[in-house]
Amino acid sequence: MRTQLTIVGGGLGGLVTAISAREAGLEVTLYEARKELGGRARTTPGPHRANWGPHVIYSDGPLWAWLDQRGLARPARRVPSTARIVFRVDGRGRTVPPRKVLTGILRLRNTEAPVDRSFRAWATERLDDPVTAGRISNFVGVATFDPDPGRLSAAFVNDRLRRATQYPPAVRYIPGGWGTIVDRLAAYARHLGARLETNNPVDHLPAPPVVLAIPMARAAQLTGDRSLRSTGTRTALLDVAITRRRVDPFAVSDLDGSGWIETFSIPDPSVAPTGEHLTQSQVGLFPDETLEQGVARIEALLDCGYREWRDRETWRRRLTVTAESGALDPPGTTWRDRPSGDRGDDVHVVGDMVAAPGLLSEVTHQSAVDAVTRLAAERPISVVAQA
Numbered sequence: 001m002r003t004q005l006t007i008v009g010g011g012l013g014g015l016v017t018a019i020s021a022r023e024a025g026l027e028v029t030l031y032e033a034r035k036e037l038g039g040r041a042r043t044t045p046g047p048h049r050a051n052w053g054p055h056v057i058y059s060d061g062p063l064w065a066w067l068d069q070r071g072l073a074r075p076a077r078r079v080p081s082t083a084r085i086v087f088r089v090d091g092r093g094r095t096v097p098p099r100k101v102l103t104g105i106l107r108l109r110n111t112e113a114p115v116d117r118s119f120r121a122w123a124t125e126r127l128d129d130p131v132t133a134g135r136i137s138n139f140v141g142v143a144t145f146d147p148d149p150g151r152l153s154a155a156f157v158n159d160r161l162r163r164a165t166q167y168p169p170a171v172r173y174i175p176g177g178w179g180t181i182v183d184r185l186a187a188y189a190r191h192l193g194a195r196l197e198t199n200n201p202v203d204h205l206p207a208p209p210v211v212l213a214i215p216m217a218r219a220a221q222l223t224g225d226r227s228l229r230s231t232g233t234r235t236a237l238l239d240v241a242i243t244r245r246r247v248d249p250f251a252v253s254d255l256d257g258s259g260w261i262e263t264f265s266i267p268d269p270s271v272a273p274t275g276e277h278l279t280q281s282q283v284g285l286f287p288d289e290t291l292e293q294g295v296a297r298i299e300a301l302l303d304c305g306y307r308e309w310r311d312r313e314t315w316r317r318r319l320t321v322t323a324e325s326g327a328l329d330p331p332g333t334t335w336r337d338r339p340s341g342d343r344g345d346d347v348h349v350v351g352d353m354v355a356a357p358g359l360l361s362e363v364t365h366q367s368a369v370d371a372v373t374r375l376a377a378e379r380p381i382s383v384v385a386q387a
């Protein structure tokens with residue numbers, strides 16, 4: 001008898017689990033509550049293809065390597081070499097960051113940072129310059145989604161600083177947005193023989209073995225395990241399409257706050273109608289801040305990079321996400337302190353709040369691979385399905 005594995009959740013985590021489990025010889029049925037697969041990795045339908053959650057993949061990470069090994073990563077696009085970034089410093093946009101920020105990043109990214117101190121305290125001491133340390137902390141808003149990345153563990157933030165400042169950039173864009181990756185994953189999972197059942201919300205814990213690839217709060221409800229807690233932040237998102245101008249920048253980095261704007265139609269013109277640009281922006285929200293206030297901060301950032309954008313606007317979407325943009329490690333903690341994916345009795349939890357290394361959705365991917373490794377190790381199965 002082959003082992004029957006039930007997977008709850010059809011986002012990136014559920015789909016990676018389904019493929020890995022089929023490759024390990026398990027019988028797989030996946031249940032997804034919504035009518036479409038993808039979870040946060042979905043893209044708006046229609047001519048403006050805005051990603052909800054994941055926007056880019058890092059080609060130096062394990063998720064990219066895993067996708068590439070299965071022929072699922074390409075085609076993908078890179079940041080064009082002509083891409084222009086605007087930096088907001090003291091309320092004004094400039095095309096080069098302050099020299100001290102550049103040299104500071106080079107010094108910090110080549111140094112091992114401590115786990116038990118905040119990034120701001122550590123960087124201030126290393127650079128002997130609180131203003132530059134604050135600006136570099138704000139830059140890492142791009143990969144933390146937090147209003148104050150400097151408050152987090154120095155080791156955690158410095159790792160993201162290193163990944164985000166590689167040259168040439170390691171980020172890759174999948175044509176058509178992340179919905180394209182979801183389609184590729186779903187087709188591959190079905191090809192391997194996984195059953196993917198959409199429109200099927202699960203309201204009780206299925207018989208084990210089971211993998212819960214759902215948000216942590218939902219996994220806590222299904223298992224009754226209150227120790228399943230997430231450590232994310234709250235972020236305002238504003239996506240705006242504008243009529244295209246040749247001088248529009250590729251990105252705006254907010255060194256005064258921690259916001260970030262990226263023109264996704266520059267690496268991938270297919271995400272906006274001809275003649276338009278699609279920008280996607282984010283700013284971490286402080287505890288009492290409203291979406292309106294966050295949107296106002298983003299609009300001020302758009303003013304720094306995109307001339308007369310208000311007159312050029314053709315489409316917009318705005319929303320708040322809470323605990324949806326990945327786990328954050330405060331000082332004194334690492335990913336190892338997050339809830340373990342192994343909940344005992346053949347119940348496994350997968351997602352970006354689980355104890356696994358990586359950046360953003362790489363954590364989901366790693367926790368899915370780990371769950372299948374544990375499942376396969378406990379069973380006398382050696383059949384490896386090949387596509």
Ligand SMILES: Cc1cc2nc3c(=O)[nH]c(=O)nc-3n(C[C@H](O)[C@H](O)[C@H](O)COP(=O)(O)OP(=O)(O)OC[C@H]3O[C@@H](n4cnc5c(N)ncnc54)[C@H](O)[C@@H]3O)c2cc1C
Pocket residue numbers: 008009010011012013014031032033034037038039040041052053054055056057200201202203213214215218237321324325326350351352359360361362364
């Ligand atoms: C604004 C933003 C930007 C981001 N940018 C990036 C980025 O650039 N790069 C990157 O790598 N990552 C990024 N991320 C992180 C990335 O989106 C997530 O890590 C990843 O999508 C999480 O996938 P998941 O499968 O763990 O969870 P989800 O995508 O949330 O999937 C969970 C699924 O479970 C389903 N579900 C829930 N309850 C049930 C139930 N009871 N029964 C059945 N199904 C159920 C849901 O409908 C959903 O489809 C970003 C996230 C956000 C919010």
